[in-house]
Amino acid sequence: MIDIHSTEPGCGTDFTAITTTAQKKDGTYVIAITTTAQKKDGTYVINGEKQFVSLIPEITTYGGGFFVPYNAKGLTPTRFETLGLDIGGMKYDNVEVPDYYLLGEENKGYGVANESFILSRVPLSLVMTATAMRCVEEAMNYMKQREAFGRPIAAFGMMQHQLADTLANLEAARWLAYYAGWVTDQYLKGNATLEQVADAGAKAKLFASKYAIQALHDVLEWYGALGLTTEIDMHMAFRSMRMITVAEGTMNAMRIIIAMNALGREYIPWRWVPKK
Amino acid sequence: MIDIHSTEPGCGTDFTAITTTAQKKDGTYVIAITTTAQKKDGTYVINGEKQFVSLIPEITTYGGGFFVPYNAKGLTPTRFETLGLDIGGMKYDNVEVPDYYLLGEENKGYGVANESFILSRVPLSLVMTATAMRCVEEAMNYMKQREAFGRPIAAFGMMQHQLADTLANLEAARWLAYYAGWVTDQYLKGNATLEQVADAGAKAKLFASKYAIQALHDVLEWYGALGLTTEIDMHMAFRSMRMITVAEGTMNAMRIIIAMNALGREYIPWRWVPKK
Amino acid sequence: MIDIHSTEPGCGTDFTAITTTAQKKDGTYVIAITTTAQKKDGTYVINGEKQFVSLIPEITTYGGGFFVPYNAKGLTPTRFETLGLDIGGMKYDNVEVPDYYLLGEENKGYGVANESFILSRVPLSLVMTATAMRCVEEAMNYMKQREAFGRPIAAFGMMQHQLADTLANLEAARWLAYYAGWVTDQYLKGNATLEQVADAGAKAKLFASKYAIQALHDVLEWYGALGLTTEIDMHMAFRSMRMITVAEGTMNAMRIIIAMNALGREYIPWRWVPKK
Amino acid sequence: MIDIHSTEPGCGTDFTAITTTAQKKDGTYVIAITTTAQKKDGTYVINGEKQFVSLIPEITTYGGGFFVPYNAKGLTPTRFETLGLDIGGMKYDNVEVPDYYLLGEENKGYGVANESFILSRVPLSLVMTATAMRCVEEAMNYMKQREAFGRPIAAFGMMQHQLADTLANLEAARWLAYYAGWVTDQYLKGNATLEQVADAGAKAKLFASKYAIQALHDVLEWYGALGLTTEIDMHMAFRSMRMITVAEGTMNAMRIIIAMNALGREYIPWRWVPKK
Numbered sequence A, B, C, D: 001m002i003d004i005h006s007t008e009p010g011c012g013t014d015f016t017a018i019t020t021t022a023q024k025k026d027g028t029y030v031i032a033i034t035t036t037a038q039k040k041d042g043t044y045v046i047n048g049e050k051q052f053v054s055l056i057p058e059i060t061t062y063g064g065g066f067f068v069p070y071n072a073k074g075l076t077p078t079r080f081e082t083l084g085l086d087i088g089g090m091k092y093d094n095v096e097v098p099d100y101y102l103l104g105e106e107n108k109g110y111g112v113a114n115e116s117f118i119l120s121r122v123p124l125s126l127v128m129t130a131t132a133m134r135c136v137e138e139a140m141n142y143m144k145q146r147e148a149f150g151r152p153i154a155a156f157g158m159m160q161h162q163l164a165d166t167l168a169n170l171e172a173a174r175w176l177a178y179y180a181g182w183v184t185d186q187y188l189k190g191n192a193t194l195e196q197v198a199d200a201g202a203k204a205k206l207f208a209s210k211y212a213i214q215a216l217h218d219v220l221e222w223y224g225a226l227g228l229t230t231e232i233d234m235h236m237a238f239r240s241m242r243m244i245t246v247a248e249g250t251m252n253a254m255r256i257i258i259a260m261n262a263l264g265r266e267y268i269p270w271r272w273v274p275k276k
């Protein structure tokens, strides 16, 4: 299993602010990241700290702009308990890797990471949509069995109101994600730009984040008190879903990408400067 | 131009309740509709009333289970002012049409009408989505020109928040409608059932109804006071949109179809009976 | 600490279906509840099962239509792990209580329980609103410290959009709950009916359920990945909140009460019968 | 009837940008507004243009920083057709008023206008809430009469779902507006600051704008095709409502005020500057 390590205590959405630096012995290298990696005799020395990296407990190897084996000397895993999808961090204390462990070219780390984020949003959107759909299907079975006022709760108009809206939303999330997947495919074939993938992927992820979460809400409501117990897994599905809305970019990060593509870079609110 | 006349003063969503009857001279025919049509010597005599039929002022010919020329004797158009898409009604007072004006077979009128409703929901969903998208594009131009606090209003985070959500919603509406269009195509080729078209079309129309309306709301907000004036056409687009949410079935009608397909006919709330 | 035990495996929203029965030796008593309580020589014998009762691990005494000491013979607590507010159940196996432990009069249990549910919704609404408000305040501090793109994230328009809507919603929730509290006070003074308390309380609880949950969602988004970790307590606040939306009646239960008060009992959907 | 004239073609939300200037003969006066008013021999001469002023067709007198009779020489009303609440503009072409027509003190016009805007938001919130409530009540009567599938549409769970949420929202809007009214009262008695009134009023107006509009949407849905016709007045209520959301400050303007009060002026996004 391979992980990407980009988030740091001082940077997340704004991942241009990462500070882990990788240095060769005789110079500072790669993007400005706090973990420093110095090269001495064909070896990179990495220092710094990463956090919120997915699946820390299961990984065996991982990399950032570098491929770094999990058991490298000087590497200390840190852990955030999340009661859902596990995320954790890593401290790099004079971790040494041979120079052929560098991924891509020096000073191109940002591009590699950025592309990986963009491409990953389609599968994440589908994970959210499919998980939500699976939970809704389970809940539909429950609705048909659970009775109140002499009939299955599935046979109440209010329940069907919520169910119908949820099913329409998830179907929309699915096709929006498929579309983004198709744009990705076009990009890989050279027929679309990375900006177009970024735009479609941001729409798919923003949309799935909102409506998969909404669907889980409804599912929890439909189960009544049972939905919050460890008897059923819906509350854990909810937690994982909530986390995925943050992974590879928060909902606001998606909004920024969508608006930037629609209006043009010059309208980015915090960069806007009056024309002279 | 050809119109479908199904809605009556006493029936809409529940269009099995239509009462216009078509009789042949020697018997009652077709579905139970209040307008009676009696057949006498190869002629149908139609009586009754229809309302809310689209585009009444422009039609030249129209039909229900029958094709009836606009200038047939005994036919009186009624009009509802709607300040947007025009809808109107028709009174049938002993209107006579030759028997070869019958559409399809006798007693099959319900099926013809039902299929026409189902098939029409995809284009209506696309009309709503495309109209909303067009208004958003106009509004984006306005946002870039209109200034407040020393910058174009496009360069405010709050505006971009609303814009990004709207663009993601409309993109989702578009792909959901395309999907429903594809299912329709499969149906016409014999690879899908009418129920599948009904389900996909209901999802597309429910979704487009909600989010096209929402988009127009945002557009009106973005224009400030200008959005409500006759200077720009946005408020008329809003009206038309609002009407289309009702045409060929209200939002609740779509919810009923979606829930029925997902859960099974036996869970229709007002038909549910305890098992013995 | 005192608990109310009304929910059973086969009944929740529809709490007229409870089956725990309390019998005196020589007859069946109280409301039709499955736990039977027979009276023999001035003692009630209770049998049955209760579930989803709040705070089971902490209670020392508890009651239903009866006051039953926590350490009564024949009483077995069951537990649902909920990772938030704990709820649990109780099995009653020939539990004996003296007849002066009966709360109120025999056969009046339903009324007592119903009134207690109605009166409890105002405090629950305030708990949800106040908890959400506290989390928002914490988050506001975080927003001012956490930086991205060279400024505190509090200084982004998108963040303020979400914050402003949340603050308005919670302020509304607060005043709606105060109003319901005032109606309760009027009821206790004999100036308002229990129906009026039920109506105001249902509105307050439905509203708080929706918008406190929504507020926590936004709070979790504002914290980024941190919001899902055990570093901060926001995710636990979210869980508790989600549970309280179910306690003393789900959101749909509140909707049923509100609609019934507005339209009249004869419009309850599953009871509607055509007039003759 | 008296009107306030503050909005101009180049300014609305950002009303510090108004340019109508009022000059005395020997100097420029009052706030920087484009209409210039020069004083010559105890007379102010006003030039400029105002737009979107409420109820232009009915006013008899009106004022800005000045009281100006409706029939003053040089004053030309302009009109925007709005098909709802009428709004219009005024051109000031060397309009002369005696100096005792000045409202308040010179150079204090901004404060007067700002306070008037703030105080007016409570009544506007109540107008929106009360109008929406009235429409909902009308619609409830309609629901009880209109039948589909053999029962009044009031007896469908989906309709009650929408009705219950709407009633809870409007009750919340009402109490939030009452609270803002109480804060206003405290301000007039010297017990609250204008900032507190601005904050409470902005919450009340933002909330009422969102949920009164939402209520009208539901009302229009409940009426089916009838809701869009001139047979009933619901669509006109909708239009007026939509306009009031803009009057005295748009929804975003309310959000800006709320966020500014909650976080502090230094976090206003477009004014944020890095600390040195």
Ligand SMILES: Cc1cc2nc3c(=O)[nH]c(=O)nc-3n(C[C@H](O)[C@H](O)[C@H](O)COP(=O)(O)OP(=O)(O)OC[C@H]3O[C@@H](n4cnc5c(N)ncnc54)[C@H](O)[C@@H]3O)c2cc1C
Residues within 6 Å of the ligand: A003, A004, A005, A006, A007, A011, A012, A013, A014, A051, A052, A053, A054, A085, A087, A243, A244, A246, A247, A248, A249, A250, A251, A252, A253, A256, C146, C148, C149, C153, C156, C157, C158, C159, C221, C222, C223, C224, C225, C226
């Ligand atoms: C389950 C999970 C798995 C992850 N896996 C990995 C991984 O494998 N490798 C890795 O490197 N990272 C990983 N991450 C980290 C993830 O990329 C970051 O958490 C995410 O980008 C957000 O950063 P942050 O948490 O620091 O939030 P912040 O950047 O601090 O954001 C805080 C809040 O501010 C908002 N905000 C920030 N800037 C703006 C702006 N300009 N305008 C408006 N709002 C703004 C955000 O939307 C958010 O609501 C993972 C995270 C999670 C939850």
Ligand SMILES: Cc1cc2nc3c(=O)[nH]c(=O)nc-3n(C[C@H](O)[C@H](O)[C@H](O)COP(=O)(O)OP(=O)(O)OC[C@H]3O[C@@H](n4cnc5c(N)ncnc54)[C@H](O)[C@@H]3O)c2cc1C
Residues within 6 Å of the ligand: B003, B004, B005, B006, B007, B011, B012, B013, B014, B051, B052, B053, B054, B085, B087, B243, B244, B246, B247, B248, B249, B250, B251, B252, B253, B256, D146, D147, D148, D149, D153, D156, D157, D158, D159, D221, D222, D223, D224, D225, D226, D228
């Ligand atoms: C622009 C426009 C064009 C149209 N064009 C045509 C045309 O060309 N030909 C034609 O025949 N008709 C046409 N119609 C009519 C249209 O099909 C009907 O208006 C529509 O089906 C709704 O019927 P209704 O207006 O009678 O509403 P009703 O059926 O009276 O519904 C009223 C409300 O009750 C709700 N409701 C009804 N039953 C239920 C239920 N079981 N559960 C929950 N809620 C329920 C509805 O959702 C709605 O909110 C048109 C309508 C419009 C607006």
Ligand SMILES: Cc1cc2nc3c(=O)[nH]c(=O)nc-3n(C[C@H](O)[C@H](O)[C@H](O)COP(=O)(O)OP(=O)(O)OC[C@H]3O[C@@H](n4cnc5c(N)ncnc54)[C@H](O)[C@@H]3O)c2cc1C
Residues within 6 Å of the ligand: A146, A147, A148, A149, A153, A156, A157, A158, A159, A221, A222, A223, A224, A225, A226, A228, C003, C004, C005, C006, C007, C011, C012, C013, C014, C051, C052, C053, C054, C085, C087, C243, C244, C246, C247, C248, C249, C250, C251, C252, C253, C256
């Ligand atoms: C934290 C917590 C504390 C609690 N504390 C106590 C306590 O101290 N004592 C006690 O006795 N009980 C307690 N309860 C139980 C609580 O009262 C019930 O869980 C609640 O009333 C719902 O019942 P249920 O879970 O059986 O859901 P169900 O009744 O099975 O409902 C399942 C779903 O069906 C919906 N539904 C049901 N009927 C209809 C209808 N007619 N129309 C539309 N939708 C419908 C519901 O809204 C829900 O979404 C507690 C619950 C929780 C979560």
Ligand SMILES: Cc1cc2nc3c(=O)[nH]c(=O)nc-3n(C[C@H](O)[C@H](O)[C@H](O)COP(=O)(O)OP(=O)(O)OC[C@H]3O[C@@H](n4cnc5c(N)ncnc54)[C@H](O)[C@@H]3O)c2cc1C
Residues within 6 Å of the ligand: B146, B148, B149, B153, B156, B157, B158, B159, B221, B222, B223, B224, B225, B226, B228, D003, D004, D005, D006, D007, D011, D012, D013, D014, D051, D052, D053, D054, D085, D087, D243, D244, D246, D247, D248, D249, D250, D251, D252, D253, D256
């Ligand atoms: C019915 C009605 C009655 C009125 N009556 C009067 C009256 O009697 N007298 C009078 O003087 N005026 C009156 N007005 C005018 C009213 O005050 C203005 O229309 C209102 O303040 C908005 O200004 P604008 O229309 O120029 O919109 P703009 O200021 O151009 O705003 C356009 C859009 O940009 C958004 N926006 C602006 N700045 C920001 C920002 N910093 N961040 C995020 N979003 C932003 C707005 O929210 C809006 O969505 C009335 C308006 C109406 C509709």
